[in-house]
Amino acid sequence: xxxxxxxxxxxxxxxxxxxxxxxxxxEQYLTPAELAAHICHLAGLQNDLExxxxxxxxxxxxxxxxxxxxxxxxxxxxxVDRDALELAxxxxxxxxxxxxxxxxxxxxxxxxxxxxxxxxxxxxxxxxNPPFGAQRGNRHADREFLETASExxxxxxxxxxxxxxxxxxxxxxxxxxxxxxAFRAELPITKQFDFHTETEETLEAEVFRIEWGxxx
Numbered sequence: 201x202x203x204x205x206x207x208x209x210x211x212x213x214x215x216x217x218x219x220x221x222x223x224x225x226x227e228q229y230l231t232p233a234e235l236a237a238h239i240c241h242l243a244g245l246q247n248d249l250e251x252x253x254x255x256x257x258x259x260x261x262x263x264x265x266x267x268x269x270x271x272x273x274x275x276x277x278x279x280v281d282r283d284a285l286e287l288a289x290x291x292x293x294x295x296x297x298x299x300x301x302x303x304x305x306x307x308x309x310x311x312x313x314x315x316x317x318x319x320x321x322x323x324x325x326x327x328x329n330p331p332f333g334a335q336r337g338n339r340h341a342d343r344e345f346l347e348t349a350s351e352x353x354x355x356x357x358x359x360x361x362x363x364x365x366x367x368x369x370x371x372x373x374x375x376x377x378x379x380x381x382a383f384r385a386e387l388p389i390t391k392q393f394d395f396h397t398e399t400e401e402t403l404e405a406e407v408f409r410i411e412w413g414x415x416x
Contacts, residue, residue, distance in 0.1 A: 203244050203271035210237035212269055215298055216262050216291045219284070229403075231262040231329045231359070235385050239263065239327065239357050239407060240270040242381065246409070248325045248355050254278065256314045256328040256345050261288025263327040265295050268307045272325075278310045278317065285309045315344045319352045326356035332403075343371065350375040355411050359385065362404035376413025383407050 213233035249272040255264035258277030330345035349356040387403040
């Protein structure tokens, strides 16, 4: 059965709550509902929601919940932060309550380190809004998420800082993958940390769909 329209999906996701006490070291920001809807709508059109979907660094649960609402039968959200997973569970309940009548989907939450993941699959669809590596000690954090995606995924959708296309295409090529779609996105960020100087700022980002080569 076809999932909801992109616009309807974005409306359902508007009730997903942001972090009340985000961890700067983990670069915890809310993925915009409109962007999550865009990614999962595209994934549905590409028939990428028919197998297992894994949201790496799920945070608020936005991408995992979006995939579930878009029609994915099995979704796993993994995060290293226990508080983030509790928020994701609350968001799942909130969205489910507002989407009465929607068929039940399998959605699991797992605490774990993305870089030392427990997944044995090689044909998942990965969704991820990884840390951009903007914080000290976090450099190349998005590379580690791509490394995991290349191990477990047949296809992935990842969000990166503006100017990442050359890096992403080079990394994918080295791992036998191919960037098939790329588009720009904006991430509005409200003032959450002491080092933020504006009430709200907009991060320019880029989203990439990668088809990964045969594993092994």
